[in-house]
Amino acid sequence: MNDISLSILFGILAALLIISAFFSGSETALMTLNRYRLQHLVKKNHKGAIKAHQLLKRPDRLLGLILLGNNFVNILASSLTTLIAIRVSGDNAIAPAIGLLTFGMLVFSEVTPKTLGALKPELLALLSSWIYIPLLKIFYPLVWVINAISSLLLWPFGIKSTNNTAIESLNKDELKSIVSDANHLPTRYQNMLLSILDLESASVTDIMTHRNEIVGIDLEESVEDIIEQLQNSPHTRLPVYKKNIDRVIGFLHLRTILAQISDPDFDKHNITNSLSKPFFIPASTSIHKQMQIFKAEKLRIGLVVDEYGDVQGLVTLDDLLQEIVGELVSEEPDIKMQKDGSYLVDAGVTIRELNRITHWDLPTEGPKTLNGLVIEYMETIPEPGTSVKLHGHIIEIIKRDENAIKLIKFNPKR
Numbered sequence: 001m002n003d004i005s006l007s008i009l010f011g012i013l014a015a016l017l018i019i020s021a022f023f024s025g026s027e028t029a030l031m032t033l034n035r036y037r038l039q040h041l042v043k044k045n046h047k048g049a050i051k052a053h054q055l056l057k058r059p060d061r062l063l064g065l066i067l068l069g070n071n072f073v074n075i076l077a078s079s080l081t082t083l084i085a086i087r088v089s090g091d092n093a094i095a096p097a098i099g100l101l102t103f104g105m106l107v108f109s110e111v112t113p114k115t116l117g118a119l120k121p122e123l124l125a126l127l128s129s130w131i132y133i134p135l136l137k138i139f140y141p142l143v144w145v146i147n148a149i150s151s152l153l154l155w156p157f158g159i160k161s162t163n164n165t166a167i168e169s170l171n172k173d174e175l176k177s178i179v180s181d182a183n184h185l186p187t188r189y190q191n192m193l194l195s196i197l198d199l200e201s202a203s204v205t206d207i208m209t210h211r212n213e214i215v216g217i218d219l220e221e222s223v224e225d226i227i228e229q230l231q232n233s234p235h236t237r238l239p240v241y242k243k244n245i246d247r248v249i250g251f252l253h254l255r256t257i258l259a260q261i262s263d264p265d266f267d268k269h270n271i272t273n274s275l276s277k278p279f280f281i282p283a284s285t286s287i288h289k290q291m292q293i294f295k296a297e298k299l300r301i302g303l304v305v306d307e308y309g310d311v312q313g314l315v316t317l318d319d320l321l322q323e324i325v326g327e328l329v330s331e332e333p334d335i336k337m338q339k340d341g342s343y344l345v346d347a348g349v350t351i352r353e354l355n356r357i358t359h360w361d362l363p364t365e366g367p368k369t370l371n372g373l374v375i376e377y378m379e380t381i382p383e384p385g386t387s388v389k390l391h392g393h394i395i396e397i398i399k400r401d402e403n404a405i406k407l408i409k410f411n412p413k414r
Helices: 006-032 035-043 047-056 059-089 091-119 121-138 140-157 172-180 187-198 223-232 254-261 268-272 287-297 317-325 351-358 370-378
Strands: 237-242 244-253 280-282 301-305 311-316 335-337 343-346 387-390 393-400 405-410
Touching: 006 047, 006 059, 006 091, 006 121, 035 047, 047 059, 047 121, 059 091, 059 121, 059 140, 091 121, 121 140, 172 187, 187 317, 187 351, 223 254, 223 268, 237 301, 244 254, 244 268, 244 301, 244 311, 254 268, 287 317, 311 317, 335 351, 351 370, 370 387, 370 405
Parallel strands: 280 301
Antiparallel strands: 237 244, 301 311, 335 343, 343 405, 387 393, 393 405
């Protein structure tokens, strides 16, 4: 070593610092690499991604190789620094030289490359995989021994080194978080994906038109009133019943009856002869399941019934599609944001719709509408002007009638 010039020794030391930086940066890059992005590149036959994916199947071997190389380089750099210090200024220079080396390695071989690896993991990971694959083959026996000892030490704690699939399974909430944090995905697509993820947990009662809002044909009314209703109906399919919706006898498609209205002999028999069989949906049916049923049965409308067979509401195929893609037609919003940041909310809006528009987290397990949630919470129908803190939100009752709240104000959070 004494025959080697100091310039060569300094050059070797610099090279060792660069190699150490490579090991540190690539380790961080490979461990923080987006596994879903990696899987996508693998499917596109990206060669670097395929090699990185192969390495990450056994992270214990990869880490064993990286730490073996990094520690060897760092120890060699420390020894070389000691030698250079002795040749330059004797034994008294060893401590300052080691201190300087520690600072240099910390900045140039640890913090900087690890930061780069964390910020640009794909760049470093895919490039370094070309180097690690052959290195792993060369040093496999030594890496195997290191991993065997490591596994033996972990064995008493019940930890085993097994094949890693590189992508862990996600539950629904974790997947929703990923979709919500996808900054490059347009908001409307985010909302659609989040709605799809919620289909399994939501039932038809969450989206149905409540029974007191169902528009239908009552055969107990006069023919003249029925004809006027048919001519002015905004709906193409209407339930037909006698006296109340619990006595429904079928569904009427306006297309099949409008041509008959001008017939002088038109009467209620024309309506009953044009009816399709009523379809009933258990209240506990999930939205996802009901979409499958509508598709299989080639239906577009059904009545939601409870365990006693009483009609609770009405659901159409449009309601199910609207749950995914949002409003199908432009309507007057039930939720209006004010200039001061408060919200004026129609109390009949569903909690799911309110959560979706405002990104709140009001409970959906109990009552389905905001009116029901407030009444359940307060155990009474509050008078206008009443204020209360509802699940972290300060609300004020603006309007009510005899048996329900009509309008609620959500004050801005301070």
